[in-house]
Structures are given as C-alpha cells and as structure tokens.
Amino acid sequence: MRALAALATLTATGAIGVSAATYAATPRASLPTIERRVMCVTCKIPLNVAESTQADRERAFVRGLIADGDSEAQIERALVSQYGPSVLALPSAHGFDLSAYLAPLVAMLALAATLALLLPRWRRHARAQAAGRSAADATSTLTPADRARLEADLARFDG
C-alpha cells in the first residue's frame, strides 16, 4: 500500500514537472513582441510605431487572440490568413523572400573571398615597395664630407 502511494506521488510529481516544462517551453504571447514583428498594413510601418485606426484594429485583433491563449506563431498565422503575408515585418524564409537572408550572406562571403585573395597580393606589393625604398636609401648614403656639411648647416639653423 505504501509502495502504491509512493508510486502515485512520483507519477503526479512527474506529470506536474512535464506540464510545467511544456508551459515554460511555450511562453505566453505578448502584444509588444507581436507588434515588433507585424506591419500596419495601411501605414506600411511596424505596428509598434504605427498610430492609425487600422493599427488599432490590428492591435485589437492581436489582443483578442492573446486572450484566447494563442501562441505567437498561431497569432502570426492568423494575421497572415486575414491580411496576407505582407502583414509580417520580416520576409518569409522560402521562395524569392529567402534571397533577403541569402543575398547579404553571399555578398559577405564574396567580400571575404576577395579580401582573402587580394590581401596577400597587397602585402607582397607593399613588401616589394619597402624593399625598393631601403635599397634606394642604401644607395643614397652620404659621404663623410657631405654629412659634415649637413651637420654644420643644421647647427647654424639651430643656433
């Protein structure tokens, strides 16, 4: 009997743990979060900065869904089903819209590849130039007579 009671307690604790974990995994949707991800369809600006009758209607629509306990994903789906995909502030991750995410990535990779190829070339060029300069410096070394005259001139200027 005691063993049965212990098993029941363990099962109940486990069930509470699982439901708590599930609840924690699906956080309650909030209006400010949704507002940042959604556009005012008439003003064409994010809902969180929009002030218009239509923006208020969209907020009321979202509030209603939050009150119904819908998740953020469900609310976004409901908004798209009413206003179309243009209601979302971020482009979708499929079709042509995917290029909005891929194009900057490809551009950055191309830039990195270009730099990786060109930097060693620039470095080699700079080194060659430096070597040329030091060779030129070596050839233009002053004679002791010229050096003495230069130092005398400098001393006269300082004096």
Added chain:
Amino acid sequence: MPILVSLAGACLIGLLIYGVSTRSASRTLDEAVAQGMHPAAPQAKRALPVLAAAPRGGAGDPSATAGATGSLAAYRGRVVVLNFWASWCEACRAETALLERAQGRLAQHGGTVLGVTYLDASDDSQGFLREHRITYPNLHDTTGEFARAYGTDQLPESFVIDRSGDVAAISRGEIDQAFLDRAAKLAEGAS
C-alpha cells in the same frame, strides 16, 4: 578574380531589379485596355473565401459560409464590375452607394458588382458590408495575390469584366457614375 567579382555584382543587381519589378504594381492591363484591347481577366479561377454580410448568430451567419469560396470565373457570361475595397478605405466608403445602385441596374440584365476585399480582416470587412447594407457578392483576397494580378496598389479600384471574361474598362481610384453607366450599357447591350 575581377570577372568573378563583376559576376557576383551583376547577380546582386539582377536580384534587386527582379525584386523591385515583381513587387511593384503591374500596369499591363491598363496599357492593353488603353490600346483598345480586351485582355483576359487574370486569375479568374482563383478560389477566394466568400464574405457574408449577415450579423453573427443571425440568418446567414458568417459561420454558415465558413469555408465557402467563390471566384470571378463563376460569373462568366455576365457583365461584372469587379471592385477592390477595404473597410479602412475612406474612398471605398464613399462609393458604396453608387455601387449598390449600379448593382440594381446590372442585376436587371444578369450583371453584378463583385466586391473583393484585401489587406482587411474578415470581421472588419463584414462590419463594413453590414454598415453599408451591401447586397452584392463579396470575396476576401486573403493573400493579396488576386489584387496584385490586377495591379491593384491603391484602393478603391474597379474593373469592368465583359461576358467573355475580358477586362473592358479600368478605374484606379474612386469610381464615378460615367464608369458605372458604361458597365450598365455593356450589360444592357447584349441582354
């Protein structure tokens, strides 16, 4: 290497041009109609959810039409004034009386006004239909693709579709009586 960089740059510019051209409103229909041609009404067979004007819980409750769809193709053989609108559009509000009167005139000759709403929640659209006691049929373009096919980017916009399902006239902006008279004459002409 410079060839590769140029190619990547050209690809990015091409992508930008493609993106801008596909997102901007097409005026192909306007150009064709201006040249006296009657292009086929685009996406006529696209099924769109039907909007019901009746109040919730009453006879003809919107829930009764939930899942019901309609299309422009269903009106083939009739003259249709296809009117794009939204509940937030003030000019749309102003032209409802004209459209409702036109509906009476068109219906005598088998024609109809067909409203299509987009960028608008169903409840708001239904509220608008109730408020203005609109009797002609209305559909909800939930994705905006049907409206885009007509180059619609400002509301209201109206198109006269003849009996063959071709675009006979276009009005971008608030309609006037002359535009509706033309549609009515088209309906009367062959009835």
